Amino acid sequence: xxxxxxxxxxxxxxxxxxxxxxxxxxxxxxxxxxxxxxxxxxxxxxxxxxxxxxxxxxxxxxxxxxxxxxxxxxxxxxxxxxxxxxxxxxxxxxxxxxxxxxxxxxxxxxxxxxxxxxxxxxxxxxxxxxxxxxxxxxxxxxxxxxxxxxxxxxxxxxxxxxxxxxxxxxxxxxxxxxxxxxxxxxxxxxxxxxxxxxxxxxxxxxxxxxxxxxxxxxxxxxxxxxxxxxxxxxxxxxxxxxxxxxxxxxxxxxxxxxxxxxxxxxxxxxxxxxxxxxxxxxxxxxxxxxxxxxxxxxxxxxxxxxxxxxxxxxxxxxxxxxxxxxxxxxxxxxxxxxxxxxxxxxxxxxxxxxxxxxxxxxxxxxxxxxxxxxxxxxxxxxxxxxxxxxxxxxxxxxxxxxxxxxxxxxxxxxxxxxxxxxxxxxxxxxxxxxxxxxxxxxxxxxxxxxxxxxxxxxxxxxxxxxxxxxxxxxxxxxx
Ligand SMILES: Cc1cc2nc3c(=O)[nH]c(=O)nc-3n(C[C@H](O)[C@H](O)[C@H](O)COP(=O)(O)OP(=O)(O)OC[C@H]3O[C@@H](n4cnc5c(N)ncnc54)[C@H](O)[C@@H]3O)c2cc1C
Numbered sequence: 022x023x024x025x026x027x028x029x030x031x032x033x034x035x036x037x038x039x040x041x042x043x044x045x046x047x048x049x050x051x052x053x054x055x056x057x058x059x060x061x062x063x064x065x066x067x068x069x070x071x072x073x074x075x076x077x078x079x080x081x082x083x084x085x086x087x088x089x090x091x092x093x094x095x096x097x098x099x100x101x102x103x104x105x106x107x108x109x110x111x112x113x114x115x116x117x118x119x120x121x122x123x124x125x126x127x128x129x130x131x132x133x134x135x136x137x138x139x140x141x142x143x144x145x146x147x148x149x150x151x152x153x154x155x156x157x158x159x160x161x162x163x164x165x166x167x168x169x170x171x172x173x174x175x176x177x178x179x180x181x182x183x184x185x186x187x188x189x190x191x192x193x194x195x196x197x198x199x200x201x202x203x204x205x206x207x208x209x210x211x212x213x214x215x216x217x218x219x220x221x222x223x224x225x226x227x228x229x230x231x232x233x234x235x236x237x238x239x240x241x242x243x244x245x246x247x248x249x250x251x252x253x254x255x256x257x258x259x260x261x262x263x264x265x266x267x268x269x270x271x272x273x274x275x276x277x278x279x280x281x282x283x284x285x286x287x288x289x290x291x292x293x294x295x296x297x298x299x300x301x302x303x304x305x306x307x308x309x310x311x312x313x314x315x316x317x318x319x320x321x322x323x324x325x326x327x328x329x330x331x332x333x334x335x336x337x338x339x340x341x342x343x344x345x346x347x348x349x350x351x352x353x354x355x356x357x358x359x360x361x362x363x364x365x366x367x368x369x370x371x372x373x374x375x376x377x378x379x380x381x382x383x384x385x386x387x388x389x390x391x392x393x394x395x396x397x398x399x400x401x402x403x404x405x406x407x408x409x410x411x412x413x414x415x416x417x418x419x420x421x422x423x424x425x426x427x428x429x430x431x432x433x434x435x436x437x438x439x440x441x442x443x444x445x446x447x448x449x450x451x452x453x454x455x456x457x458x459x460x461x462x463x464x465x466x467x468x469x470x471x472x473x474x475x476x477x478x479x480x481x482x483x484x485x486x487x488x489x490x491x492x493x494x495x496x497x498x499x500x
Pocket of ligand 1: 422
């Protein structure tokens, strides 16, 4: 009944979730902190294992960094996570489970992609490769020698990107291209970004004289209708399973078995006790949470104090035509003025379109119009007349976007991302994933790992308890 009312939109779901408070949380249920895709996945997987749980989320919506903004002219817009790789098996399995269709990102083979706008001039992908290989043979050979030297390669985490590019001898066009791409992707300044980022995210093939950015990612799909469909589908399986505006402030325990959680809510402090807790809050956000659970292991304190997140804004610009497609272009553009652009309307029906400018920084509302103007100025060089087809824009900024890929900045100084604190507090979320940090797949995968550990421990406890009962029952007969 409740589900059908929600589905029919008779009850606004946010309103509903705010007012249905946790249905009698018992200490045997798992307390999940954070209602992003990791927390929602943990809840769903626990339910599959017959274990009750409840989510406590600081914000006034579930989904965290998976969010679909308002549609414009029927075009959906992802404010946060956007692409799904063909290797992202956990995301893909939820898509199948919830029957959510994928939108493949294939363009006609004749389409041109990846224009780089440098000092007002437009370079194609092939021209970028050609220029970098032709102008920097020495720097490239030094770089490839470093790649073959494990010790040197490992030491790159201690050098910043700027110093490293200078030491290799890259300058001018090449340096601008690398720093632009990395700053826009990672959202950190080149002086705050380790050189390992460069080695990790660019692949040089000297024989083919080609350069690939993010070589391991194929960004093969988008989610039809918006990525938020995944978190909504997870949530609607357990519609009363989350309390919003409930921010964890402290966890304390005197025996390492029962954990007293305190939350700040609009109604004041709230407390509860739980035996198992899954924390999906990104480590650096735990700086505000008091952890009074005995000595904190160094891997956990290092993760809390060292992880660095970049800043990001998606500036989505809408048009009443897709002039980039009419010109036989994908719409993928990188500019040294500080944005990379992709076609966020790709595969969506209708004539109107949207280009999303990805900016490796936050954007104040007062700066939005000026930035749109700057982007349109660049686009005019590629698609004359496009400014006249501009309709509107919306911007979504993140102070903390995602942990970088392995080897990015200070994350690389944390050799192992901690998954547990004692026996009953488990960590999950994209930030602890060793295989897919920075991705929804990493968030779901780590949630599944935490659930496996809890299920295994509880099953083992049940077996021990049952054996004890059997022993007690047969003990008199044995005497
Ligand atoms: C601009 C952008 C683009 C991206 N693009 C992609 C992409 O194309 N593909 C992809 O796979 N991924 C992408 N990502 C990354 C993806 O969004 C994340 O990996 C994923 O959403 C992380 O989920 P999570 O549950 O681990 O963390 P979160 O979504 O951050 O969830 C954590 C939750 O904890 C809550 N919280 C924080 N503190 C507390 C507290 N004290 N108490 C209670 N709750 C708390 C937060 O409000 C939040 O809801 C992108 C991210 C951004 C920002």
